[in-house]
Amino acid sequence: MDTKTLLEWSAKYHTPNYGSRAPIVLVRGDGVRVWDSDGREYLDFGAGIAVTSLGHCHPRVTGAIQEAAATLLHVSNLYHSAPQIHLAKLLIEHSFAERVFFSNSGAEANEAALKLARKYARERIASDRVEFVATRNSFHGRTFATVAATGQEKYHHGFEPLVPGFKHVPYNDLRAMERAIDNRTAGVIIECIQGEGGVNVADEDYLRGLRKLCDQSGALLIVDEIQTGVARTGKLWSYEHYGIEPDIMTLAKALANGVPIGAMLTRDEIASVLVAGTHGSTFGGTPFVTSVALATLTTIIDGKIWERAARTGQYLMDGLRKIQAANGVIRAVRGKGLLIGAELSGLVGPVVDACREAGLLVLSAGERVLRLTPPLIVEERECDRALAIIQTALGRVG
Numbered sequence: 463m464d465t466k467t468l469l470e471w472s473a474k475y476h477t478p479n480y481g482s483r484a485p486i487v488l489v490r491g492d493g494v495r496v497w498d499s500d501g502r503e504y505l506d507f508g509a510g511i512a513v514t515s516l517g518h519c520h521p522r523v524t525g526a527i528q529e530a531a532a533t534l535l536h537v538s539n540l541y542h543s544a545p546q547i548h549l550a551k552l553l554i555e556h557s558f559a560e561r562v563f564f565s566n567s568g569a570e571a572n573e574a575a576l577k578l579a580r581k582y583a584r585e586r587i588a589s590d591r592v593e594f595v596a597t598r599n600s601f602h603g604r605t606f607a608t609v610a611a612t613g614q615e616k617y618h619h620g621f622e623p624l625v626p627g628f629k630h631v632p633y634n635d636l637r638a639m640e641r642a643i644d645n646r647t648a649g650v651i652i653e654c655i656q657g658e659g660g661v662n663v664a665d666e667d668y669l670r671g672l673r674k675l676c677d678q679s680g681a682l683l684i685v686d687e688i689q690t691g692v693a694r695t696g697k698l699w700s701y702e703h704y705g706i707e708p709d710i711m712t713l714a715k716a717l718a719n720g721v722p723i724g725a726m727l728t729r730d731e732i733a734s735v736l737v738a739g740t741h742g743s744t745f746g747g748t749p750f751v752t753s754v755a756l757a758t759l760t761t762i763i764d765g766k767i768w769e770r771a772a773r774t775g776q777y778l779m780d781g782l783r784k785i786q787a788a789n790g791v792i793r794a795v796r797g798k799g800l801l802i803g804a805e806l807s808g809l810v811g812p813v814v815d816a817c818r819e820a821g822l823l824v825l826s827a828g829e830r831v832l833r834l835t836p837p838l839i840v841e842e843r844e845c846d847r848a849l850a851i852i853q854t855a856l857g858r859v860g
């Protein structure tokens with residue numbers, strides 16, 4: 463099938479919500495590279511959207527997929543399965559948490575977190591303790607509850623009335639949090655780095671202060687690590703940068719290197735309200751996805767891949783800062799590890815297009831931020847190539 467026909471059929475048969483898709487059809491990937499249906503090669507500095515952290519078709523991931531496919535793809539959660547148990551144990555041995563619930567996506571992991579926090583607060587603290595505080599420019603998903611948690615109006619338009627019970631306060635503003643948290647607050651949901659919202663990094667004092675506010679009021683601190691987790695920011699979990707621990711953490715994107723999975727992690731005491739029958743999922747944590755996640759997470763932990771992400775991330779940020787010094791188009795460079803944003807003086811869309819035309823896939827975060835989330839295995843010479851392409855593409859800023 464030729465590319466032109468595929469693109470015509472795509473326009474004809476899909477719902478139009480991905481209307482701004484790039485006009486290429488990707489057919490194959492290997493490490494940091496992908497190829498389109500016309501045989502053109504690209505450096506993939508998006509890794510999906512911070513998903514394929516070990517690169518495309520990593521041999522251990524591919525091996526796990528092949529083995530699971532030939533052994534046992536699916537059983538329901540009416541039964542136990544070994545990969546699910548091993549994955550839960552590995553997550554718990556390497557995090558603050560004591561209990562795990564598996565879902566299929568980030569939004570579902572956040573749904574589970576919000577449902578758990580509300581049930582815990584209502585049953586263990588007070589029956590009217592049902593509300594949530596979230597931050598402006600946050601992103602927590604597209605389901606009714608998680609879109610209400612999301613602090614960006616563009617995701618709300620047309621879907622009102624929103625699920626009630628969510629307040630939004632400015633990010634990195636501890637006083638605003640202090641005013642918003644009260645004796646009706648069940649939980650606060652926050653990203654240590656706002657990914658979709660512009661690669662905004664939380665200040666150290668902010669998250670520490672927020673942890674204290676939650677401790678004082680009894681509100682649960684839900685840290686959304688869906689984008690920041692699994693070594694992306696130079697630590698296995700981004701909360702480690704801040705010397706705090708959440709009460710609930712959610713994961714998804716990179717956890718199975720591209721196979722859909724989500725997870726909600728918490729402590730024993732909080733998990734205990736989720737008694738038999740109160741929550742569940744048909745597909746959540748099947749032997750297939752959990753064995754792929756197990757291969758991914760084992761590879762990341764055994765290789766201490768976060769150290770590599772920290773090092774290469776520094777290299778890439780230094781490179782962007784050099785471009786910034788030589789070229790007024792970049793206003794600020796921010797991020798941690800390999801979750802990096804460059805705020806531009808104008809619209810980022812044309813820069814993303816120019817990069818792609820020159821063989822580099824990059825992401826945006828909002829209208830003015832160029833976002834880089836390459837696979838964590840990316841090498842310096844690939845960063846050099848990407849930086850050269852970006853420098854040229856910045857000439858096209860909107």
Ligand SMILES: *Cc1c(COP(=O)(O)O)cnc(C)c1O
Nearest residue numbers: 567568569601602603657688689
């Ligand atoms: C991507 C993302 C989500 C939503 O995950 P889905 O798998 O698309 O539902 C939620 N929170 C954050 C921080 C994300 O980056």
